Amino acid sequence: MRRLQLTDAEQTEIVELVDRFLDAGHDWEPLNAAEAATLAAPRLPLRLREFLAGARSGESDITVVSGVPLDPELAATPTGWEAAAKSGAGRREEIALLLCGAAMGDPFGWESQQEGRIVHDICPAPGMESSLTSASSEKTLSLHTEDVFHPCRADYVALLCLRNPDGVGTTMASVDAVELPPEVRVALAEPGFRFFPDDSHSAPVPGEEPSEHPNEKVLFGPEQAPYLRFDVDFMTATGPEAAAAMDAADELLRTSGGRVVLRPGDLVFIDNYKVVHGRDPFTPRYDGADRWLKRVNLLRDVRRLYAESRVRSRLVPA
Numbered sequence: 001m002r003r004l005q006l007t008d009a010e011q012t013e014i015v016e017l018v019d020r021f022l023d024a025g026h027d028w029e030p031l032n033a034a035e036a037a038t039l040a041a042p043r044l045p046l047r048l049r050e051f052l053a054g055a056r057s058g059e060s061d062i063t064v065v066s067g068v069p070l071d072p073e074l075a076a077t078p079t080g081w082e083a084a085a086k087s088g089a090g091r092r093e094e095i096a097l098l099l100c101g102a103a104m105g106d107p108f109g110w111e112s113q114q115e116g117r118i119v120h121d122i123c124p125a126p127g128m129e130s131s132l133t134s135a136s137s138e139k140t141l142s143l144h145t146e147d148v149f150h151p152c153r154a155d156y157v158a159l160l161c162l163r164n165p166d167g168v169g170t171t172m173a174s175v176d177a178v179e180l181p182p183e184v185r186v187a188l189a190e191p192g193f194r195f196f197p198d199d200s201h202s203a204p205v206p207g208e209e210p211s212e213h214p215n216e217k218v219l220f221g222p223e224q225a226p227y228l229r230f231d232v233d234f235m236t237a238t239g240p241e242a243a244a245a246m247d248a249a250d251e252l253l254r255t256s257g258g259r260v261v262l263r264p265g266d267l268v269f270i271d272n273y274k275v276v277h278g279r280d281p282f283t284p285r286y287d288g289a290d291r292w293l294k295r296v297n298l299l300r301d302v303r304r305l306y307a308e309s310r311v312r313s314r315l316v317p318a
Ligand SMILES: O=C(O)CCC(=O)C(=O)O
Pocket: 122, 134, 141, 146, 157, 159, 169, 170, 171, 277, 278, 279, 293, 295
């Protein structure tokens, strides 16, 4: 894990950059602002840009920037993403996240997720307490690769913490840190698995038809330092050896991993090719003081999405 604490002077620079971004009268729909964020990101503090460039080129598994400035008049935590979308709560934080995110990758979204919003709100929603989505609270969110089913899944999931009054942990396990027995490693590197869209995807997304789910590998890429895709809730094994390897990996990831308690102003970049993440359970309050994160998905090059979807759009089509 790499960590950077922003200084007071750097925080002031970011506040001014957010002000300038607002004054420039960009279209505040974050999807439209994503490109403007890429153009403005070179004005972020030099030390921050160098830190993120190092994290990117060194393929840091977990990268934390602390002290991202939050609005002193931050709105109450909305009761779910729809409420946040309606009120525009946390706009300054969305911009700060987009700007920092754009220094690490290209922001993109999903037509099928939070109605195509590019910056997501992660806060507990009434009725969703036990769901398998980030709107849950009372149920553990098990370790997962974000959008495990899709070839255009993020290289990084960036989470900016606005509130976390009970110190709820974001669980994480890195493929670099887990010791998989050789036979498990071999089985996970065979195309013996199928991956499915998780419950946060509302509309059908390409690949939702069972026939469209090819057999895939859990471990892929460089043999000495493989990448990982994994989500026990939204994958199946196609044979007994694959099933045994999946169970073993699940157990080893859970026991080898740890947790990061995000504090207000903490921004974490989770390498979605190396790290699976989840969340500890908590009791929601629904009183405006609940835990609240903003999330953006990042690709290292958005052209991977254009090529796959055959549309020049930052949204994966539904
Ligand atoms: O709430 C968290 O800490 C993480 C939730 C999650 O899995 C996500 O936002 O992708």
